[in-house]
Amino acid sequence: EAGVAQSPRYKIIEKRQSVAFWCNPISGHATLYWYQQILGQGPKLLIQFQNNGVVDDSQLPKDRFSAERLKGVDSTLKIQPAKLEDSAVYLCASSLDPGNSPLHFGNGTRLTVT
Amino acid sequence: GENVEQHPSTLSVQEGDSAVIKCTYSDSASNYFPWYKQELGKRPQLIIDIRSNVGEKKDQRIAVTLNKTAKHFSLHITETQPEDSAVYFCALGGTSYGKLTFGQGTILTVHP
Numbered sequence: 001e002a003g004v005a006q007s008p009r010y011k012i013i014e015k016r017q018s019v020a021f022w023c024n025p026i027s028g029h030a031t032l033y034w035y036q037q038i039l040g041q042g043p044k045l046l047i048q049f050q051n052n053g054v055v056d057d058s059q060l061p062k063d064r065f066s067a068e069r070l071k072g073v074d075s076t077l078k079i080q081p082a083k084l085e086d087s088a089v090y091l092c093a094s095s096l097d098p099g100n101s102p103l104h105f106g107n108g109t110r111l112t113v114t
Numbered sequence: 115g116e117n118v119e120q121h122p123s124t125l126s127v128q129e130g131d132s133a134v135i136k137c138t139y140s141d142s143a144s145n146y147f148p149w150y151k152q153e154l155g156k157r158p159q160l161i162i163d164i165r166s167n168v169g170e171k172k173d174q175r176i177a178v179t180l181n182k183t184a185k186h187f188s189l190h191i192t193e194t195q196p197e198d199s200a201v202y203f204c205a206l207g208g209t210s211y212g213k214l215t216f217g218q219g220t221i222l223t224v225h226p
Contacts, residue, residue, distance in 0.1 A: 031212060040219070042216030042217050042218050043158065043203070043216045044216070048212075055213075091157065098213075099146065099207065099212035102148060103148075103160070103212075103214055105157040105158050105159070106157060108157055
């Protein structure tokens with residue numbers, strides 16, 4: 001099966017600019033996650049979707065981050081405006097049955113904010 | 115909320131030796147304990163997982179043990195090889211719609 005697709009692979013922007021990342025989960029996976037992985041740390045959940053509804057966005061900095069999954073398939077994560085501390089790898093993951101099947105990660109988007 | 119502590123942060127072994135990484139947690143409702151391997155510049159990949167109704171699971175050279183009473187679980191790699199060098203993350207799940215909370219990671223280096 002095709003894996004989780006993410007684009008772009010790399011992005012460099014200046015602080016206060018905006019950026020968007022795209023994710024297409026594995027076909028049939030209803031649950032989609034966006035994780036932020038800062039260098040040297042474990043992934044941290046930003047937001048979790050079940051189909052097109054938000055299940056958990058408790059750690060999403062809502063003043064600057066937003067995410068949507070309008071048709072319950074692919075998803076977009078946006079940062080506006082970016083800060084230096086947003087430099088990280090943004091990982092998208094999907095799961096067939098949350099809590100009962102493993103998470104499959106995409107290759108991530110490496111964001112550098114200068 | 116869920117919290118997981120992972121130790122050690124770095125681990126250096128000689129090829130052929132065993133490596134053990136341990137994670138402790140606080141939420142007794144956690145019931146899913148996966149381990150992920152992340153090579154440099156690549157995505158995390160699941161290598162083994164265990165559920166709370168099992169105390170140990172083995173897959174060739176890797177094994178995971180779980181002590182629910184003491185709230186810790188460990189990854190064991192035997193006969194390590196240079197290609198085992200990577201960052202290993204433990205994670206907790208099962209408490210909230212399949213959400214995983216990750217440990218801080220262990221950088222494993224296997225010297226030939």
